[in-house]
Amino acid sequence: xxxxxxxxxxxxxxxxxxxxxxxxxxxxxxxxxxxxxxxxxxxxxxxxxxxxxxxxxxxxxxxxxxxxxxxxxxxxxxxxxxxxxxxxxxxxxxxxxxxxxxxxxxxxxxxxxxxxxxxxxxxxxxxxxxxxxxxxxxxxxxxxxxxxxxxxxxxxxxxxxxxxxxxxxxxxxxxxxxxxxxxxxxxxxxxxxxxxxxxxxxxxxxxxxxxxxxxxxxxxxxxxxxxxxxxxxxxxxxxxxxxxxx
Ligand code: ADP
Ligand code: MG
Numbered sequence: 001x002x003x004x005x006x007x008x009x010x011x012x013x014x015x016x017x018x019x020x021x022x023x024x025x026x027x028x029x030x031x032x033x034x035x036x037x038x039x040x041x042x043x044x045x046x047x048x049x050x051x052x053x054x055x056x057x058x059x060x061x062x063x064x065x066x067x068x069x070x071x072x073x074x075x076x077x078x079x080x081x082x083x084x085x086x087x088x089x090x091x092x093x094x095x096x097x098x099x100x101x102x103x104x105x106x107x108x109x110x111x112x113x114x115x116x117x118x119x120x121x122x123x124x125x126x127x128x129x130x131x132x133x134x135x136x137x138x139x140x141x142x143x144x145x146x147x148x149x150x151x152x153x154x155x156x157x158x159x160x161x162x163x164x165x166x167x168x169x170x171x172x173x174x175x176x177x178x179x180x181x182x183x184x185x186x187x188x189x190x191x192x193x194x195x196x197x198x199x200x201x202x203x204x205x206x207x208x209x210x211x212x213x214x215x216x217x218x219x220x221x222x223x224x225x226x227x228x229x230x231x232x233x234x235x236x237x238x239x240x241x242x243x244x245x246x
Contacts, residue, residue, distance in 0.1 A: 106175030
């Protein structure tokens with residue numbers, strides 16, 4: 001376990017201000033309109049800080065995935081503002097949004113979004129391909145991250161043939177192949193048995209510890225949430241509690 005982060009533990013010369021990567025103010029999201037309108041988020045304020053591990057918790061339907069999708073620029077809010085690495089999301093052109101998503105963010109979602117008939121290696125190379133990285137470098141980087149998640153021996157297997165835990169490892173490899181600032185994970189251990197979930201959890205926290213990657217994790221799992229440096233609790237589309245954790 002790491003020591004509590006106190007001011008005294010910060011080495012001399014280190015800036016004491018923690019950089020805010022994503023700042024959300026008054027975020028609202030309404031699905032549908034008229035009498036069928038559903039207010040999934042009803043005004044959420046949140047700062048995601050560089051290097052933190054943030055858990056978003058709450059009952060099913062409380063708006064966790066909706067909030068994560070907004071923070072990750074996968075969807076637009078109905079109201080409120082979002083600043084991503086100093087830029088107002090409303091001013092970003094679609095190409096800039098794609099660029100941030102592809103180069104600064106990594107995604108670990110339950111719906112794996114795999115290219116089904118492609119190999120593990122091709123799936124992991126995808127963000128690099130989108131980013132225009134030449135084939136030779138793509139291969140080298142993809143193999144390096146597959147090594148990191150202990151899946152190098154599965155590089156040429158068909159992605160669809162993998163077990164749940166192996167798919168999740170592949171998805172993590174793909175999420176980090178571009179060396180992102182933030183990894184967003186939605187119930188990353190939700191479909192896995194306890195032992196495999198633990199491996200995936202350790203992988204994610206290892207990225208935070210070794211590479212300083214910021215983690216934003218939606219989870220039902222109390223142990224996983226407790227391991228995060230902060231927990232944000234949602235109920236009916238509102239933040240009801242914020243706690244500092246591990
Ligand atoms: P959580 O991840 O906490 O389970 P979600 O953010 O997925 O919750 O959903 C919050 C609420 O918004 C739920 O009641 C859900 O049914 C509703 N919702 C989510 N996505 C849509 C959508 N595309 N259209 C209509 N309602 C939606
Ligand atoms: Mg969800």
